Structures are given as C-alpha cells and as structure tokens.
Amino acid sequence: MTEESVKKLSKKDLIKTWLTWICWAQRCYNYERLQGLGFCHAMSVVIKKLYHDKAEISEALTRS
Numbered sequence: 001m002t003e004e005s006v007k008k009l010s011k012k013d014l015i016k017t018w019l020t021w022i023c024w025a026q027r028c029y030n031y032e033r034l035q036g037l038g039f040c041h042a043m044s045v046v047i048k049k050l051y052h053d054k055a056e057i058s059e060a061l062t063r064s
Contacts (some may be wrong), residue, residue, distance in 0.1 A: 007050050017045045 021042035025035050040061055047060045 009046060009049060013046060013049055017042050020045060 021038065024041050025038040027038055044061065047057055051057045051060055
C-alpha cells in the first residue's frame with residue numbers, strides 16, 4: 001500500500017460528523033429504524049471523503 005492510496009480523515013471531518021450526529025440523531029426516531037437515518041446522514045461526511053465513485057458511496061451508505 002502506497003502513501004497515495006491511504007486516505008486520512010482530518011479533525012475537521014470528525015468534528016463535522018459529530019456535530020451532524022448531535023443535530024440529526026433524534027430527528028428520525030422510530031421503533032423500526034431507531035436512529036438509522038441520523039447515523040447514515042452523519043456518516044455521509046466521512047463516506048464522501050473516503051469514496052469518490054457513486055457506486056461505492058451507495059454501497060457504503062447501505063452498509064451503515
């Protein structure tokens with residue numbers, strides 16, 4: 001694995017993910033999905049930075 005292939009998250013990315021989680025975690029709370037939509041929305045910040053292909057982004061959001 002080369003240094004070019006390693007993708008790193010910045011502190012700004014992590015803070016943005018945390019703030020999104022805090023703001024959106026309880027917005028879509030129901031018994032079937034619990035906090036799934038809020039979690040997926042918060043993780044989208046990180047997923048979009050790590051994956052650039054739309055198919056990979058879609059798979060990652062489906063996994064989360």
